[in-house]
Amino acid sequence: MGNVRAIVYGVGAMGSILTRLLLDKEVEIVGAIGRSPKKVGRDLGEVAGLERHLGVTVEADPRRTLAAGADIAVVCVSSYLDSMRGHFATCLEHGVNVVTIEEETVYPWNTAPDHAAELDALAKANGMTLAASGAQDVFWLHLVGTLLGASHTVDAVEGRCTWNVDDYGPEVANHVHVGDTAEAFAQHVADQGWPEFVARQNLEALVAELGLTVAEITSRVSPVLATQPTFCQSLNLMVAPDHMLGTVDTTDVKTNEGPRLTFAMEGRVYHEGQTDVNEWFVKGEPDLHLRNSCVPYRFVTCSSVVNRIPDVIRAEPGLISLNRLGKPSYKHGALRSHLR
Numbered sequence: 001m002g003n004v005r006a007i008v009y010g011v012g013a014m015g016s017i018l019t020r021l022l023l024d025k026e027v028e029i030v031g032a033i034g035r036s037p038k039k040v041g042r043d044l045g046e047v048a049g050l051e052r053h054l055g056v057t058v059e060a061d062p063r064r065t066l067a068a069g070a071d072i073a074v075v076c077v078s079s080y081l082d083s084m085r086g087h088f089a090t091c092l093e094h095g096v097n098v099v100t101i102e103e104e105t106v107y108p109w110n111t112a113p114d115h116a117a118e119l120d121a122l123a124k125a126n127g128m129t130l131a132a133s134g135a136q137d138v139f140w141l142h143l144v145g146t147l148l149g150a151s152h153t154v155d156a157v158e159g160r161c162t163w164n165v166d167d168y169g170p171e172v173a174n175h176v177h178v179g180d181t182a183e184a185f186a187q188h189v190a191d192q193g194w195p196e197f198v199a200r201q202n203l204e205a206l207v208a209e210l211g212l213t214v215a216e217i218t219s220r221v222s223p224v225l226a227t228q229p230t231f232c233q234s235l236n237l238m239v240a241p242d243h244m245l246g247t248v249d250t251t252d253v254k255t256n257e258g259p260r261l262t263f264a265m266e267g268r269v270y271h272e273g274q275t276d277v278n279e280w281f282v283k284g285e286p287d288l289h290l291r292n293s294c295v296p297y298r299f300v301t302c303s304s305v306v307n308r309i310p311d312v313i314r315a316e317p318g319l320i321s322l323n324r325l326g327k328p329s330y331k332h333g334a335l336r337s338h339l340r
């Protein structure tokens with residue numbers, strides 16, 4: 001295969017980092033898709049904050065960009081299949097594989113079964129693959145699965161992580177209701193419900209990876225409140241005390257086979273000195289403890305996606321949830337060398 005040809009679909013915080021990482025791995029960027037008039041029409045290198053022009057213009061019309069052809073679209077736009085379904089479908093219909101950081105695609109079979117089935121069928125009909133990666137790939141799924149490879153018996157698995165809202169763009173800060181009061185958030189959840197976010201899909205992928213089955217699954221969300229005025233960079237907003245810095249999304253699973261699993265994911269605006277954490281406790285024989293005290297989630301979101309590109313191009317057609325994409329691995333040098 002010649003160079004891997006990619007389209008950067010969504011040039012926000014993640015799409016910008018990804019642009020540089022793709023170029024480092026000698027990926028040929030053949031198109032870029034954006035939305036705001038501040039970005040559309042400009043060179044991707046400039047929009048992504050690189051110090052050079054790439055000769056790739058950010059376009060508003062995905063169909064036109066996709067029609068020119070590519071091996072893969074790297075899609076970093078928004079969360080949930082409800083809003084992303086159309087973007088993914090457009091890529092697949094144009095014969096372009098998709099790797100995305102959209103979180104529901106990690107394991108969409110139960111939270112968005114209709115969209116998942118439709119996209120799976122569309123991908124198969126076009127001989128293409130749709131798959132997700134991101135921070136959860138190594139740290140919340142495969143690292144945990146590997147740790148459990150040392151267990152003799154498992155009664156419970158308890159995971160928790162924290163990540164900084166300001167490492168991402170406004171899409172993320174708005175999603176976790178930064179700046180809201182607890183009362184307004186409670187009202188929002190009462191009126192509109194709260195879509196299960198990351199923790200659920202991640203645990204379901206882990207349960208499937210372990211060959212277990214879900215007997216009961218429950219999710220809940222709680223607000224994280226500021227105790228002092230705290231600046232949210234991505235919204236350019238000073239969050240007053242008692243207003244929201246983010247949320248904790250928790251999912252609990254009881255399996256038919258016995259082990260119980262819990263994962264609590266805290267996405268919030270950090271105070272000075274706070275770092276990204278990934279921590280898992282396994283209760284059983286033996287008890288095990290895994291802690292990463294300073295994970296650069298923002299960067300590994302993007303580096304994990306780049307490492308997955310050859311896996312996605314090589315995968316069978318369809319929507320391949322993350323438990324079915326195989327173990328993640330480091331891809332040294334040009335990505336094309338991993339497709340021989």
Ligand SMILES: NC(=O)c1ccc[n+]([C@@H]2O[C@H](COP(=O)([O-])OP(=O)(O)OC[C@H]3O[C@@H](n4cnc5c(N)ncnc54)[C@H](OP(=O)(O)O)[C@@H]3O)[C@@H](O)[C@H]2O)c1
Binds near residue numbers: 014169
């Ligand atoms: N799985 C993971 O590990 C992980 C990690 C981080 C983020 N995420 C998810 O990835 C998404 C993006 O995160 P981010 O930090 O990059 O957010 P962001 O900085 O807000 O970027 C989102 C980008 O999507 C673009 N966009 C929105 N609608 C579009 C459309 N219709 N067509 C083309 N582009 C469109 C926006 O374009 P304009 O700027 O032109 O308006 C924006 O640049 C979020 O949903 C987040 O939850 C996942």
